[in-house]
Amino acid sequence: MADKARAACKRRIKVRRRALKRHPPGDKRRFVALSKLASAIYDRYVRFRSPEDLEETIQLCRATLDLRPPGHPRRHHSLQNLAIYLRDRYKLRGFEDDLEEAIRLDREALNLRPPGHPDRHRSLCSLTVDLL
Numbered sequence: 001m002a003d004k005a006r007a008a009c010k011r012r013i014k015v016r017r018r019a020l021k022r023h024p025p026g027d028k029r030r031f032v033a034l035s036k037l038a039s040a041i042y043d044r045y046v047r048f049r050s051p052e053d054l055e056e057t058i059q060l061c062r063a064t065l066d067l068r069p070p071g072h073p074r075r076h077h078s079l080q081n082l083a084i085y086l087r088d089r090y091k092l093r094g095f096e097d098d099l100e101e102a103i104r105l106d107r108e109a110l111n112l113r114p115p116g117h118p119d120r121h122r123s124l125c126s127l128t129v130d131l132l
Helices: 002-021 030-048 051-066 075-093 094-111 121-130
Strands: none
Touching: 002 030, 030 051, 030 075, 051 075, 075 094, 075 121, 094 121
């Protein structure tokens, strides 16, 4: 069963890598391809706990965030995703810098989701987990 799950993850990542190649730097939809690839690799990390997958996920998410600068309407998603990945790395390695950055990113995402925003609860929950 684990072999089938590994193979499925591998296929999904391969498809996402090909999609990223179709959106080179400068392409206005590149952030979507980066985000989907990061999600696929993170899924494999969650299933199989490969630290290399988590590192690549963080790298891809940082690249996504660079393409969603302040003022981008979906920046809060990239901020929160990166915060989650950094929190996981903190749990794995115990580096305080990762946790501090996760808290900062979650606070920034929360500021972009004011009261009444449909995803505000996600930012509140994520920040609460970081602070705990």
